[in-house]
Amino acid sequence: xxxxxxxxxxxxxxxxxxxxxxxxxxxxxxxxxxxxxxxxxxxxxxxxxxxxxxxxxxxxxxxxxxxxxxxxxxxxxxxxxxxxxxxxxxxxxxxxxxxxxxxxxxxxxxxxxxxxxxxxxxxxxxxxxxxxxxxxxxxxxxxxxxxxxxxxxxxxxxxxxxxxxxxxxxxxxxxxxxxxxxxxxxxxxxxxxxxxxxxxxxxxxxxxxxxxxxxxxxxxxxxxxxxxxxxxxxxxxxxxxxxxxxxxxxxxxxxxxxxxxxxxxxxxxxxxxxxxxxx
Numbered sequence: 001x002x003x004x005x006x007x008x009x010x011x012x013x014x015x016x017x018x019x020x021x022x023x024x025x026x027x028x029x030x031x032x033x034x035x036x037x038x039x040x041x042x043x044x045x046x047x048x049x050x051x052x053x054x055x056x057x058x059x060x061x062x063x064x065x066x067x068x069x070x071x072x073x074x075x076x077x078x079x080x081x082x083x084x085x086x087x088x089x090x091x092x093x094x095x096x097x098x099x100x101x102x103x104x105x106x107x108x109x110x111x112x113x114x115x116x117x118x119x120x121x122x123x124x125x126x127x128x129x130x131x132x133x134x135x136x137x138x139x140x141x142x143x144x145x146x147x148x149x150x151x152x153x154x155x156x157x158x159x160x161x162x163x164x165x166x167x168x169x170x171x172x173x174x175x176x177x178x179x180x181x182x183x184x185x186x187x188x189x190x191x192x193x194x195x196x197x198x199x200x201x202x203x204x205x206x207x208x209x210x211x212x213x214x215x216x217x218x219x220x221x222x223x224x225x226x227x228x229x230x231x232x233x234x235x236x237x238x239x240x241x242x243x244x245x246x247x248x249x250x251x252x253x254x255x256x257x258x259x260x261x262x263x264x265x266x267x268x269x270x271x272x273x274x275x276x277x278x279x
Contacts, residue, residue, distance in 0.1 A: 017181050023094050026140045032102055033136050040129065043109040044117075052114035056121075057254065057269030061111050068107030069247055072128070074100035076244060079237075080195070098135075105132060121250055127243045131236065138232045164218060178208050 046052060052061070078097035105128060112125045176188045181202045182197055191214075198205045253260070259277020260266045267274060 024098055029098070029140050032098070033133070036129075036252060037063050037135075038106060038130055039106055039109050043113045046113035047061060047115070052110075054116070055110050055113060055268065057208065058114070059270065061114050064107050065111035068104045068111065069251065071100045071104030071107065072247070074104075075240065075242075101132060101135075112176055120246070124246045124250065127239055127246065129244060134232065134239075135236055138236070154276035168215065168218050171211050171218070175208060175211050175215075178204055178211070194249060228271050 032273035079094045257276040261275035
């Protein structure tokens with residue numbers, strides 16, 4: 001079944017897919033995890049011993065924080081390019097996503113080492129730690145487990161009842177019909193809607209996504225993958241959105257509401273406005 005092959009490729013780890021060469025091995029990801037842990041230990045040590053004087057807004061530390069924040073926006077670009085037709089090499093963007101996140105973490109850790117963990121920026125740092133650890137652990141362990149499961153079990157795509165087979169055939173026929181208007185040149189077996197389709201044909205894209213979700217439920221892809229693997233990606237995206245929102249709020253606050261952030265202390269960092277200060 002053509003649609004079955006498409007779903008198998010979609011759910012495989014890109015390390016195990018025959019049509020996409022790997023860019024970062026699991027060994028390299030594990031080494032990256034060790035580096036992140038070392039940076040975390042050093043950050044806590046610097047903060048506890050007050051080596052940087054509890055002044056995270058010093059010019060060089062503010063610059064470091066800005067560089068780190070920009071690097072941490074790369075995963076957002078990865079998410080956008082993956083869901084659009086802008087990237088011909090998803091593995092490249094995945095590699096950029098991982099490497100930029102790790103580099104951004106190192107820069108931001110210097111900024112955090114001069115601040116306080118028990119603060120709003122400290123909470124953002126904890127969210128970033130969660131994203132890095134959860135992302136690497138899931139990629140190294142869970143995705144490989146899932147790809148082996150798909151690649152080794154012919155029964156993964158066995159439909160047990162005639163009714164289910166007829167329902168699946170109807171879904172595939174409906175998807176094929178939608179493709180005539182959504183993307184006439186696309187092959188239903190390999191097609192996945194992206195941002196370009198959503199912008200041009202929002203209703204058709206939504207209907208196609210609903211049909212694809214029904215198809216996935218019929219073949220039991222998520223059920224066989226296990227609850228942990230089914231939920232980790234959604235959790236990763238949710239925490240990432242919270243982190244990005246928090247970063248934006250933090251940057252806007254220190255730059256435009258410097259008076260509020262400083263309270264009774266002097267404003268020693270670069271800023272554009274002192275809104276929120278005492279009058």
